[in-house]
Amino acid sequence: MKPYVIDHDLHIHSQLSLCSSDPGQTTGRILEYAINNGLSTVCLTDHFWDPSVPGASGWYAAQDLDHIKEALPLPQAENVRFLFGCETEMDKYFTIGISDKTVDMLDFIIVPTTHLHMDGYTLDASVGYDGDGIKRRRELYIERFARLLSADLPFHKIGLAHLTCSLACHHAERGILRLLEGISDQTFSELFSSAAKKGLGIELNFDAFEYEGADKETVYRPYRIAKECGCKFYLGSDAHHPGEFERAVDNFREIVKTLGLCEEDKFRLGTR
Numbered sequence: 001m002k003p004y005v006i007d008h009d010l011h012i013h014s015q016l017s018l019c020s021s022d023p024g025q026t027t028g029r030i031l032e033y034a035i036n037n038g039l040s041t042v043c044l045t046d047h048f049w050d051p052s053v054p055g056a057s058g059w060y061a062a063q064d065l066d067h068i069k070e071a072l073p074l075p076q077a078e079n080v081r082f083l084f085g086c087e088t089e090m091d092k093y094f095t096i097g098i099s100d101k102t103v104d105m106l107d108f109i110i111v112p113t114t115h116l117h118m119d120g121y122t123l124d125a126s127v128g129y130d131g132d133g134i135k136r137r138r139e140l141y142i143e144r145f146a147r148l149l150s151a152d153l154p155f156h157k158i159g160l161a162h163l164t165c166s167l168a169c170h171h172a173e174r175g176i177l178r179l180l181e182g183i184s185d186q187t188f189s190e191l192f193s194s195a196a197k198k199g200l201g202i203e204l205n206f207d208a209f210e211y212e213g214a215d216k217e218t219v220y221r222p223y224r225i226a227k228e229c230g231c232k233f234y235l236g237s238d239a240h241h242p243g244e245f246e247r248a249v250d251n252f253r254e255i256v257k258t259l260g261l262c263e264e265d266k267f268r269l270g271t272r
Helices: 027-036 065-071 100-105 131-150 175-181 185-198 213-228 248-259
Strands: 008-012 041-044 081-087 108-112 158-161 201-204 232-235
Touching: 008 027, 008 081, 008 108, 008 158, 008 201, 008 232, 027 041, 027 081, 131 175, 131 185, 175 213, 185 213, 201 213, 201 248, 213 232, 213 248, 232 248
Parallel strands: 008 041, 041 081, 081 108, 108 158, 158 201, 201 232
Antiparallel strands: none
């Protein structure tokens, strides 16, 4: 089988994302990154909440459609597809901040179910980081994943962002690791089997060089189970600043190698 080719990055922010606001993170710089690294497809996924969907936080309200469209038109180059997408949000009521009309307008939509750092917005402010807090965050991790799968979305153009993101439990020691360790293989298998049937893309986006030994296997375990269940994977650097492009492809290579992925494991954007 042909090895997984590193030819895309479908999770990139520009200076328009308020968590970037970096004047150097331009669409031109993103295109340069693609050209320099032989990527044939990149996607702009600035943070976004649709004004037609009630429930935006103050931070998200400023990142509406008019705001993210300031990036258009996207620069183009021969042999590179530069797509226009977004990273929307799921609030504590499991509302996803995008309308059907806007979904149709965009090339790709990623949804992070692991953004459990927004106290009062993505989870109740009373959920802490002690043992009970980690247990509740684990329950929400599972439920938010399931709620995404039950949403009425065109999953052939939807990605599940950063599945093992530390923001799910970032103030606790070994927080994300402790959260993941408490989720059974069976629970993951049920979620990923449904994800595979729906055609949801699973994002590969974590620091492959941060973990060693048992902790490394804890991070890789969900992705190994996803692969066994037939899920398809795409690469996302989640870059917010130009410096983050420097090691993105090396990180992708390490993840792909460790998981033993081949081309048939690749998420093909737009393929039903």
